[in-house]
Amino acid sequence: MSVGKLVSLLLLLLAVALVMAGFGLLVSISRAPGSQVGVTTAVDRYGCLTCHSDPQYRPKTSSRPWRELYVDEAILASSTHGPIECTACHRTFDTGQRIREPDVQALCGRCHAQEQALQEASVHADPRVATCLDCHSTGGSGHDTPAVLSTSSPAFIKNTTETCGGCHADERLMARYELRTDIQAMYLDSPHGKVVQLTGSDLDGLLPATCTTCHGSHDVMETDDPASPVRSTASLADLCATCHPGANEEFARTLAVHEEFSSEELSPPAFYGQRFFFVLTAGVVGLGILMVGLEGIGWLTGRAKGGGSGPAPGGKGQGNPHNPGGHNPGDSNPGDPNAVTATAAPADVPAVSARGTYAAPRVLPEEIVRFDVQQRLQHFLLMASLLVLAFTGLPQKFPDWAASQWLIGMWGGLDSARTIHRFAGLVLIADCLSHLWYVVYSTAVLRKPLPIGMIPTPKDVADFFQDLQYWFGRSSEKPQFGRFSYREKFDYWAIFWGMPVMAISGLVLMFPVLVSKLLPGDAVSIAMVAHSDEALLAVLWIFIVHLFFVHLNPRFFPVNRSMFTGKMPRQLYAEEHPLELAAMDARQGTRAGPDGHPANPGAGEGK
Numbered sequence: 001m002s003v004g005k006l007v008s009l010l011l012l013l014l015a016v017a018l019v020m021a022g023f024g025l026l027v028s029i030s031r032a033p034g035s036q037v038g039v040t041t042a043v044d045r046y047g048c049l050t051c052h053s054d055p056q057y058r059p060k061t062s063s064r065p066w067r068e069l070y071v072d073e074a075i076l077a078s079s080t081h082g083p084i085e086c087t088a089c090h091r092t093f094d095t096g097q098r099i100r101e102p103d104v105q106a107l108c109g110r111c112h113a114q115e116q117a118l119q120e121a122s123v124h125a126d127p128r129v130a131t132c133l134d135c136h137s138t139g140g141s142g143h144d145t146p147a148v149l150s151t152s153s154p155a156f157i158k159n160t161t162e163t164c165g166g167c168h169a170d171e172r173l174m175a176r177y178e179l180r181t182d183i184q185a186m187y188l189d190s191p192h193g194k195v196v197q198l199t200g201s202d203l204d205g206l207l208p209a210t211c212t213t214c215h216g217s218h219d220v221m222e223t224d225d226p227a228s229p230v231r232s233t234a235s236l237a238d239l240c241a242t243c244h245p246g247a248n249e250e251f252a253r254t255l256a257v258h259e260e261f262s263s264e265e266l267s268p269p270a271f272y273g274q275r276f277f278f279v280l281t282a283g284v285v286g287l288g289i290l291m292v293g294l295e296g297i298g299w300l301t302g303r304a305k306g307g308g309s310g311p312a313p314g315g316k317g318q319g320n321p322h323n324p325g326g327h328n329p330g331d332s333n334p335g336d337p338n339a340v341t342a343t344a345a346p347a348d349v350p351a352v353s354a355r356g357t358y359a360a361p362r363v364l365p366e367e368i369v370r371f372d373v374q375q376r377l378q379h380f381l382l383m384a385s386l387l388v389l390a391f392t393g394l395p396q397k398f399p400d401w402a403a404s405q406w407l408i409g410m411w412g413g414l415d416s417a418r419t420i421h422r423f424a425g426l427v428l429i430a431d432c433l434s435h436l437w438y439v440v441y442s443t444a445v446l447r448k449p450l451p452i453g454m455i456p457t458p459k460d461v462a463d464f465f466q467d468l469q470y471w472f473g474r475s476s477e478k479p480q481f482g483r484f485s486y487r488e489k490f491d492y493w494a495i496f497w498g499m500p501v502m503a504i505s506g507l508v509l510m511f512p513v514l515v516s517k518l519l520p521g522d523a524v525s526i527a528m529v530a531h532s533d534e535a536l537l538a539v540l541w542i543f544i545v546h547l548f549f550v551h552l553n554p555r556f557f558p559v560n561r562s563m564f565t566g567k568m569p570r571q572l573y574a575e576e577h578p579l580e581l582a583a584m585d586a587r588q589g590t591r592a593g594p595d596g597h598p599a600n601p602g603a604g605e606g607k
Contacts, residue, residue: 197399253521277533288545294471505531
């Protein structure tokens with residue numbers, strides 16, 4: 001063959017190829033928008049989709065609804081049955097015949113014989129209970145059955161809870177079989193259920209226990225069936241051990257899978273513990289909201305700007321010769337490691353004489369040191385760790401909130417959020433231990449008196465009721481506070497109540513398998529209740545009550561700087577702690593008498 005003929009032949013083949021490519025392009029352009037060419041057309045040898053892919057298809061010989069005749073070609077192409085010929089399932093050309101649900105099991109069994117055998121021996125064998133399509137189809141037919149590993153499949157591990165709940169949360173359907181309808185809700189409240197709700201479609205690399213993990217899929221048995229993996233505590237322990245190595249029967253007795261805290265029979269401690277925390281949270285937070293509401297109304301109406309600030313009646317300048325400082329004994333302790341100290345006095349203030357007496361009364365400066373460096377550092381770590389714990393823990397308590405999904409994503413996923421949460425918890429524990437050491441070291445080594453100013457006294461109870469009477473209009477006088485108000489003492493001692501609860505329960509939840517080897521399984525259940533509910537109480541109190549009185553109060557808004565600078569302006573101190581300020585003024589003006597006792601009786605009280 002000459003070179004010319006060879007070139008001509010190649011050009012001819014190229015032309016044919018271009019024509020065929022152009023024809024294919026025209027065909028694709030001519031298709032309706034949104035339609036897709038699927039593999040189904042390659043095996044549709046009988047041209048079924050010629051008619052059935054038309055939404056307007058209405059055969060004159062059929063009175064059936066058009067939706068039973070229409071097949072979305074794109075959906076069929078994306079399903080597991082896309083490559084299968086229509087006649088594999090529809091073996092007749094009789095237009096009057098259709099596949100009815102009772103026939104589905106046998107029909108699927110033609111290809112899925114093993115799964116069919118398991119299903120026929122399960123609790124779902126009766127087609128009136130469930131069919132293959134109930135769990136595998138997104139639209140109720142064999143045309144829309146995504147692969148099980150597809151995130152759109154009802155049988156995908158993340159979706160099984162919703163799929164199973166479609167029937168098991170249906171009261172009418174479950175009443176027929178005398179089954180409970182709250183199992184799904186309890187599961188979603190469990191640690192496993194929260195993982196399912198807080199992870200993305202890829203489960204963030206986690207494999208939570210879902211319905212099928214414990215109960216099976218095609219082979220679901222009655223819970224008392226000898227073949228059921230959940231038939232007994234021993235079998236449950238073996239099941240738990242597949243994900244939690246070393247799990248024993250006590251671990252299996254915890255309520256970690258179905259949080260059935262409403263059952264007194266299953267776990268009395270968890271049952272009563274949950275009710276205890278409900279009453280505690282409602283009472284404490286309710287009281288806090290009342291306090292915030294009354295104070296807020298007072299500021300809006302101008303009542304809060306009235307009396308109640310400044311030294312108490314009978315204080316300095318009030319004409320009480322026995323108590324010119326207006327000081328209540330016990331409100332302040334000069335040697336207290338938490339006691340207020342003054343900044344350096346101005347240069348024009350007379351110095352102390354060689355005899356230890358004042359040439360003239362000293363005047364406190366405009367800013368008073370309220371907290372030392374260690375106290376401020378401890379508070380900063382407390383504040384930072386609590387904020388991190390709140391914003392990593394609340395999403396896990398309320399996983400169905402949209403904000404929870406966003407927060408978990410911000411932390412880099414559930415696994416990262418858990419790691420950060422645990423680290424912040426350890427920081428909080430270390431911070432509280434350092435504070436205890438600070439108090440012990442200050443008193444035992446530095447020989448400073450105990451910080452008795454923070455110890456609650458009967459006066460705090462009286463102040464609380466005096467506050468209520470003032471805000472309800474029953475009294476014209478606000479209570480006068482010393483070094484710490486009753487609210488500040490409550491905040492301080494609430495940490496000593498909450499920290500052991502949170503720390504111990506948190507460590508139990510970090511090592512549940514180990515704990516269940518040392519303690520009864522109820523210990524883990526109680527820890528779940530205590531950790532969750534005590535955390536909620538702490539967050540509500542901090543963000544509703546503490547935040548208002550410390551920062552949102554108009555006297556401090558937008559921020560109270562004393563915990564950052566350690567100082568408080570004298571004028572503000574006179575409003576917040578008038579008794580303490582009066583005592584400080586009295587101490588600054590003390591003169592020694594000939595016998596070594598104060599020349600002005602009462603000025604040295606409380607020392």
